[in-house]
Amino acid sequence: MKGSVVLLGRAAIYFDEVARRGALRRAADVLHIAPSAVDRQIIQLEEELGTKLFERTATGMRMTAAGEVLVDGVRRWRRDLLRIRSEIDNLVGLRRGTVSIALVEGAVGYVSTATATF
Incomplete structure (x- = not known):
C-alpha cells in the first residue's frame, strides 16, 4: 500500500501539471x-482508476470529465x-518566513543591534 501512495503522489503531481x-x-x-516519464505516470494512473483522464489531441491534452473530478481532489x-x-513545522519549531520592519530614522541603530542579538 505504501508504494501505491508514493506512486499516486508522483502520478498526481504529474497529472496536475499536465x-x-x-x-x-x-x-x-x-x-x-522526460515527457515519456510523465506519459507513463498518466497511463498508470488511468489504468489504476479504470478510466481515461485526458483526451490526447494533436494540440495537447484535454481533461475528460473524470479528469476534472480528479484534478479538484488532487489540488485539495x-x-x-x-x-x-506547516502545522508540523510549527510543532517542532521550524517556522520559517520573512519579517518586515518599518522604522523611523532614529531607531535603526537600536533595532539593528537588537535584531543581530536575537
Missing part, C-alpha cells in the same frame, strides 16, 4: 523530466499537504 499546462511536453519541462490534497507540513 492539467495546468495542457500538454505533456510543457508539463515535463516544468517538472524537469496538495493544499492540505502544505497546510499539514
Whole structure:
C-alpha cells in the first residue's frame, strides 16, 4: 500500500501539471523530466482508476470529465499537504518566513543591534 501512495503522489503531481499546462511536453519541462516519464505516470494512473483522464489531441491534452473530478481532489490534497507540513513545522519549531520592519530614522541603530542579538 505504501508504494501505491508514493506512486499516486508522483502520478498526481504529474497529472496536475499536465492539467495546468495542457500538454505533456510543457508539463515535463516544468517538472524537469522526460515527457515519456510523465506519459507513463498518466497511463498508470488511468489504468489504476479504470478510466481515461485526458483526451490526447494533436494540440495537447484535454481533461475528460473524470479528469476534472480528479484534478479538484488532487489540488485539495496538495493544499492540505502544505497546510499539514506547516502545522508540523510549527510543532517542532521550524517556522520559517520573512519579517518586515518599518522604522523611523532614529531607531535603526537600536533595532539593528537588537535584531543581530536575537
